[in-house]
Amino acid sequence: MISLHINGSRRELEADPEMPLLWVLRDLLGMTGTKYGCGVGRCGCCTVHLNGVAVRSCQTPVVAAGGMPVTTIEGLSEQGDHPVQQAWREENTAQCGYCQAGQMMTAAALLMQIEIPDDAAIDGAMSGNLCRCGTYKRIRKAIKRAAAETGKEHAL
The missing domain is CATH 1.10.150.120 ([2Fe-2S]-binding domain)
Known part of the structure; x- marks a missing residue:
């Protein structure tokens, strides 16, 4: 069981610890604002914040996000007023x-x-x-x- 803190909410899920955070967000949690681009961390489409730092979620294993705040585009601002x-x-x-x-x-x-x-x-x-x-x-x-x-x- 992996515990994630995404956009201010704690989420518990079963996932391979090495699964890219991108696929956890999109496929397991249905958060499709974070996009798949190149899959090798070069295009930036999949950028999220991990503990306040911009990271490529396609290259970040979900285990690396355990216990740290993750912010996606959906969490930047609920009203879109960032x-x-x-x-x-x-x-x-x-x-x-x-x-x-x-x-x-x-x-x-x-x-x-x-x-x-x-x-x-x-x-x-x-x-x-x-x-x-x-x-x-x-x-x-x-x-x-x-x-x-x-x-x-x-x-x-």
Whole structure:
């Protein structure tokens, strides 16, 4: 039995300890917001937060997540009002949208580490996330917008 703490809820499940966290989320728990992309940790579609750090769930065995908080795109904000999610909508960032959950999770992790990232920090953090549609300029703009909004919230 594996005990997971996902999006604020404890979940107990039977799974092979080496099963990738991605498949536990999608297949065993029905949480399909986290996407399968390449399966080798290079595209970023499957990014989730493990103890506040962006990780590739396709390469993270479920046993590594035991007892640590896991946040998926579904848990970033129940109402979809996380600053990153709002900025993504306001900047019309997504095109096909497939990679966007992973993009947003990586961006949210970046903003937890660096309140106002510069272009180099954004490019460095986001370099492992691929977008087939090439919306990289919109992604950077949305991250800057989310950072500005987060900064306003902290100033209040």
